[in-house]
Amino acid sequence: MARYTGPKTKISRIYGEPILGNGKWLTKNSNPPGQHGATRKRKTLGEYALQLREKQKAKYTYGLLERQFRKTFEEASRIKGVTGENLIKLLEARLDNTVFRLGLAASRPEARQLVAHKHITVNGDVMNVPSYSCKPGDIISYKNKSAVNTSITSKTRGKNPKFSWVDWNETELKGTFITYPERESVPENIKEQLIVELYSK
Structure with a gap:
């Protein structure tokens, strides 16, 4: 069964938003996880890192592992229309x-x-x-x-x-x-175009 069983607050702190549900701990500690999280600055990410980050965020949000997410993306790319929007529609239709x-x-x-x-x-x-x-x-x-x-x-x-x-x-x-929902109706903060760019390489 594809699911993440690790610490949810740690993932939320990585992205700075409650992507795995309850974000009450973010109000107490929104620093990056790790021993030096409080003193480490969030560095500017490169193009590839931003694309990978969005893919990981979408996977954590909807509870998929890599193979399942990749299959969903491939299905979205076969459907007529904008691939990124199709991806969100298929994830919402689960x-x-x-x-x-x-x-x-x-x-x-x-x-x-x-x-x-x-x-x-x-x-x-x-x-x-x-x-x-x-x-x-x-x-x-x-x-x-x-x-x-x-x-x-x-x-x-x-x-x-x-x-x-x-x-x-x-x-x-x-x-x-x-x-199927329209993209603007889905509240999740995911930049699906970056995911499309990542898989298109």
Whole structure:
């Protein structure tokens, strides 16, 4: 299973932003990680370093390892349109990310666990593959047994209204992946063009 299991705050301090969820510790210590983090200045990065940094940031944000991320990029490059925007659309369409956007989990790792433990169904069928790519019109919901488990449903926060590409029905506990999001609607601070430039070398 492709996932990062190391210290989350360390990664957030590298990038200076809470890319792995809760960023409460950044207000206390936003220095780079390491023994000399407080005294070390953030040096100006070269072109390649900036491109690699953006790719790593995207991988950490969406919880992918290199091979999976590369396959997603190759798929994005085959789709008609702007490759960078297609990449973000495919990452947002992942089932674990969609469950997170619907508000069924507080973080992507938590959403990934819900999917992997077979608590989520897609169009009525149990789906335990976090990388499943949702299609417009897909219905995402809890499995019947999971829907009555309060330890699972109590974590439901409700959908953020700014995520217009998904919809959540609170009474029926069902969500819909309406369409692929436009890039300007996705709040993640990722410069996808740098990733395209990196893989184009």
